[in-house]
Amino acid sequence: MNKKVLTTCFAACGLIVGLSLIPVSGIMAQNVGRPEMTLNGGSKGPVLFKHQLHQTVVNDCAVCHKDFEKKPGALDAAKKIGVLRAKQVMNKTCIACHRATKAAGERSGPTSCNACHS
Ligand code: HEC
Ligand code: HEC
Ligand code: HEC
Structure with a gap:
């Protein structure tokens, strides 16, 4: 694989990982209120x-x-x-x-x- 293909591949992987994290962070963003x-x-x-x-x-x-x-x-x-x-x-x-x-x-x-x- 040449360098350009590799770079494109990493960018695509990054995008997929990034997108898959959005629903998780949406749940984590629930307001749980004050600790005490x-x-x-x-x-x-x-x-x-x-x-x-x-x-x-x-x-x-x-x-x-x-x-x-x-x-x-x-x-x-x-x-x-x-x-x-x-x-x-x-x-x-x-x-x-x-x-x-x-x-x-x-x-x-x-x-x-x-x-x-x-
Ligand atoms: C054992 C009882 C109890 C449980 C279980 C509980 N809470 Fe509360 N929560 C309270 C009380 C008491 C208050 C204060 C309400 C007030 O100020 O009148 C409160 C207030 C809050 C507030 C308002 C913000 C604040 O800091 O006062 C939020 C948001 C909240 N709770 C979210 C949650 C979430 C989300 C859960 C579950 C993951 C949860 N609570 C579980 C008792 C509880
Ligand atoms: C469904 C069960 C449940 C409910 C409802 C509940 N508690 Fe508790 N509470 C516990 C348990 C279990 C502990 C012991 C936690 C530990 O220290 O391991 C505890 C501990 C406490 C303590 C001692 C905490 C410390 O270590 O200093 C206080 C004070 C307290 N609860 C107040 C409240 C008040 C006020 C409410 C109502 C708004 C409430 N609890 C509702 C189960 C409950
Ligand atoms: C587990 C913790 C806990 C214990 C034990 C407890 N209280 Fe409370 N008390 C509360 C909380 C939380 C409130 C506010 C919520 C409510 O009124 O239900 C409250 C409210 C009160 C109020 C104010 C009610 C009003 O609206 O004017 C009085 C008076 C009171 N308690 C007396 C007592 C007495 C007397 C005892 C012992 C027999 C007692 N409490 C035991 C947690 C507790």
């Missing part, structure tokens, strides 16, 4: 929440996001308009899972008030 955040815990005080840690242990965004949008402030907004009751996510989502995983002898999170609220 402080949630409004009302009169009991703020709750430090490790979002990224939960994304790896929970494996399904909808476990939490079925109740509120993937937007900063969405949880408070849903409580404000009455779509969610006060402490509903805390009891039905957060503590419910921590209890269930603990009972099953799996990795789990806190269930006592002051371990979440500070």
Whole structure:
């Protein structure tokens, strides 16, 4: 093969590899939100929440996001308009899972008030 053919070949390969990466980077570009955040815990005080840690242990965004949008402030907004009751996510989502995983002898999170609220 002469030099020109080789160059053309490499350019074509580069193009194919480049194009095949576009769908992958499209998935990777999903907005996963902040790695950590402080949630409004009302009169009991703020709750430090490790979002990224939960994304790896929970494996399904909808476990939490079925109740509120993937937007900063969405949880408070849903409580404000009455779509969610006060402490509903805390009891039905957060503590419910921590209890269930603990009972099953799996990795789990806190269930006592002051371990979440500070
Ligand atoms: C264990 C619960 C939980 C899981 C699982 C979870 N999130 Fe969230 N997410 C939250 C909470 C709580 C908020 C904060 C909402 C608020 O500010 O009111 C949030 C906020 C967000 C936001 C808004 C930006 C931000 O930083 O506040 C995005 C985007 C988001 N999540 C994406 C995701 C994606 C994508 C997944 C799955 C890969 C996921 N979340 C899984 C609880 C969760
Ligand atoms: C696993 C973490 C966690 C534990 C344990 C926990 N909380 Fe919460 N709490 C939260 C989160 C997150 C919120 C905000 C979401 C909601 O209101 O559902 C919250 C909200 C609250 C609010 C404010 C509700 C409002 O809208 O005014 C109060 C009050 C509260 N918790 C009291 C308690 C008490 C009392 C206990 C112990 C019996 C407790 N929490 C245990 C995470 C927790
Ligand atoms: C479906 C299960 C599940 C749900 C829902 C869930 N958690 Fe957890 N959480 C876990 C597991 C598992 C761990 C232990 C992770 C580890 O450290 O290995 C954990 C750990 C934690 C910790 C301790 C983190 C640390 O290491 O400092 C806190 C605080 C916490 N969760 C708060 C919350 C709050 C607040 C919510 C609701 C918005 C929530 N969790 C919802 C499963 C869950």
